[in-house]
Amino acid sequence: MSTTPPTEPTTPATSPPPATDEVVPATPAEMAVAEVRAALGEALIEVIEFRGETTLVVRKEALLDTMRLLRDDPALQFDRLADVTAVDYLNLGREPRFAAVYHLMSRRSYARLRVRAQLPENDPVIDSVTPLYPAANWLEREVYDMFGIQFAGHPDPTRILMPDDWEGYPLRKDFPYGAEEIDFSFNHEVIDAERPQTLTEREERYRTNRPVNNY
Numbered sequence: 611m612s613t614t615p616p617t618e619p620t621t622p623a624t625s626p627p628p629a630t631d632e633v634v635p636a637t638p639a640e641m642a643v644a645e646v647r648a649a650l651g652e653a654l655i656e657v658i659e660f661r662g663e664t665t666l667v668v669r670k671e672a673l674l675d676t677m678r679l680l681r682d683d684p685a686l687q688f689d690r691l692a693d694v695t696a697v698d699y700l701n702l703g704r705e706p707r708f709a710a711v712y713h714l715m716s717r718r719s720y721a722r723l724r725v726r727a728q729l730p731e732n733d734p735v736i737d738s739v740t741p742l743y744p745a746a747n748w749l750e751r752e753v754y755d756m757f758g759i760q761f762a763g764h765p766d767p768t769r770i771l772m773p774d775d776w777e778g779y780p781l782r783k784d785f786p787y788g789a790e791e792i793d794f795s796f797n798h799e800v801i802d803a804e805r806p807q808t809l810t811e812r813e814e815r816y817r818t819n820r821p822v823n824n825y
């Protein structure tokens with residue numbers, strides 16, 4: 611009598627999951643890029659990745675929409691404005707000359723993000739973000755005071771570091787620079803009497819052969 615050897619149980623063949631081109635954002639910064647690109651389209655000019663930091667370069671007209679989206683989107687919640695500053699690209703062969711820069715942080719994920727908006731030299735004006743981030747009040751005044759960038763809709767668009775009658779913007783690269791003797795109690799009256807009072811007097815006293823203040 612012959613017997614048939616038992617057969618090994620077989621496992622039904624399974625097909626691999628269908629291929630997909632969809633990329634799921636893995637980090638808050640990647641999610642922010644995806645959300646801004648989907649919502650604002652061409653208003654997002656460029657995304658810069660450098661040393662683990664992400665910068666969104668947007669058109670200045672889209673700044674408020676960008677910042678509102680980054681703050682209010684439940685998946686992003688970039689609800690803290692850490693800083694506002696600016697860049698002067700003079701003599702670097704770049705246009706527009708200026709950029710306003712905003713440093714954001716999410717207090718939920720602790721992620722950080724930078725937003726940059728480009729501004730032309732002949733019209734360095736951009737909307738104030740104080741309605742969205744009240745902390746921008748003094749920060750935007752500092753940028754105005756140092757770079758001459760104006761923030762439309764700011765509640766108090768005045769200088770905050772330099773005297774009200776100061777001429778020029780000290781952090782622009784074409785601002786003349788120099789040095790003054792240190793003012794002590796024993797020489798205060800002499801220095802105060804000789805101190806330049808206008809930008810023209812300052813240029814005449816401290817003029818150098820170097821055209822800008824950091825070259």
